[in-house]
Amino acid sequence: MNLKIAVLPGDGIGPEVTLQAKKALYAIGVVYDHEFIFEDALIGAVGIDKTGKPLPEQTLNLCLNTDAVLFGAIGDPKYDNNPSAKVRPEQGLLKLRKELGLFANIRPIKPYKSLLDSSPLKREIIEGADFIIFRELTGGIYFGDKKLNDAGTIASDLCEYSEEEITRITHLAFKTAQNRRKKVTMVDKANVLETSRLWRKVVKKVSENYPDVVLDFLFVDNAAMQIILNPKQFDVILTENLFGDILSDEASVITGSIGLLASASLGNKNALFEPIHGSYPQVKGKNIANPIASILSAAMLLEHFGLHKEAKKVYEAVEKAIEYNVVTIDLKADSKFGTNEVGDFISNVI
Amino acid sequence: MNLKIAVLPGDGIGPEVTLQAKKALYAIGVVYDHEFIFEDALIGAVGIDKTGKPLPEQTLNLCLNTDAVLFGAIGDPKYDNNPSAKVRPEQGLLKLRKELGLFANIRPIKPYKSLLDSSPLKREIIEGADFIIFRELTGGIYFGDKKLNDAGTIASDLCEYSEEEITRITHLAFKTAQNRRKKVTMVDKANVLETSRLWRKVVKKVSENYPDVVLDFLFVDNAAMQIILNPKQFDVILTENLFGDILSDEASVITGSIGLLASASLGNKNALFEPIHGSYPQVKGKNIANPIASILSAAMLLEHFGLHKEAKKVYEAVEKAIEYNVVTIDLKADSKFGTNEVGDFISNVI
């Protein structure tokens, strides 16, 4: 297979972890005789620094005209602590998601056997947990009107959803559930929010097409608790943009490190793969960031193109690294291995 | 002291747990020679059933003219699963919060020594954790404009905040931090939301009045993770309405049961005390709901009126119940004690 892949390393630890994912894909290409053509482009704070824009046109055009996007991370503290900055790195990622129509962000959560003891949660709570979060990615409060009055004393954000936006991701979630344990848990705040009530109505309607899948509902406050109390109850969690952002970061604790969690963002035409950890600027360039989430995003990319054998190979190589303790310090405090060494080990095993 | 207390038992397990809190207050009154006059009133689904309104005028008037409100719980599944219901129980609580101007909801999180092993989190993670969540309670997306187009296909909720709303709760949070470990962590999503950026700006400004308190910031997704990874890092968490709702329910896992967590909602004139668990309709009337959160809310009420000795007495009685395993089944699966027995034990110890 020939695949043209746009690589957007972005900010903070983005570049160093994305490099390891490229190495893994390169190794897969050699072993299975595929040609992956990588083209790098700017986004985020580095995009602003070099072009004034968090998503330069050239980057967007590249992404629109490649088979997939491999994404690093975005964000820089110099913007976070400046509430009046007009241009921010995150706008680049949000615009990219919107322009590529990446409406579904898919985040699988499953602890590794050999890491069961590195979670802050007790082993008996997490052993056997295995669920996927479907987070809506191009709607909701992220994209609604934002206002600040002239005096700078009143601000607002609009959360908006349409039936169509809810319908398309709901189908994806139910289809996935059909191939799993056949349960969808919709998370909302329907006792307070109008948008949540629309979600409930639409999801119920769509669910009628999937009589073999059980649908249940949780309020987001309760869900935030249940994910920790009893994560095994979940199969597929379906939720809106902001709730998905919060709950998926929270759920990362089940696996022991957010440095292990990959995600796929899918649209009708395009697809983007990224680790769920952010730019983590504190450790940038120190060769201690965990590259596994990025490497697993590459594996999700392979799966997306039907390269299941190849994806499996990557998963196995990652498991071997974990099993042999070739991991970064987030997983083993006294580890001698850094970002590069873990990446090398994994691509060598491939 | 003479106190007139409005009691709003509400829905689900509200009535049975509130009864135990009344018993505890009654016992305190006898021992310390205070007169607590209780007056019950309707709210929530029972309010709708009996008067058509989730907050009958009579209830609101009573609350406006008493010293404090002791609140049970609100919510009923018959409304949750009916997205087009026009009247909902929760409107009663939201309206009450608004009308009484209860802008600050205060939720202390601290595990009991003898319950350290009932949390899904490992002992070493939670031992020594001790923080308070300050949740803004009368603004944000809970109270902004809600819209649904005529076709019922597009819905929206507006999240709005003003400098004034942010300022008043920020002062409370910083004053509390001054009497504790002198750290405030503001939780927001300032990399995406305009309201969060206003929060950051205002909180920074207010913080200048409290040079002895350290202020730091966390994005809400990261905060949802940090609360589980390392809860000991927190002293006072300050956040907006919806984030506070989610994070405080999540944080309840630290204590082993949401049935242990009380809250105080304060305004300039009024005060309301409620357990943070909801109406939990599944166990209503079964005499298995944990009354401790409600009893601890009563203790917070005592503290609010400067009755520190009395509050301490309640805390000690609760600790004794826990120590002697006189607890409900959420804390000890094979317990023979029910809601009533735990309530009796605690008021007898007082």
Ligand SMILES: CC(C)[C@H](C(=O)O)[C@@H](O)C(=O)O
């Ligand atoms: C960087 C930020 C805008 C982003 C989000 O909130 O969507 C990140 O937290 C994520 O989850 O991908």
Ligand SMILES: CC(C)[C@H](C(=O)O)[C@@H](O)C(=O)O
């Ligand atoms: C019942 C509901 C409206 C309420 C809220 O979300 O505020 C509850 O969850 C709470 O936390 O007090």
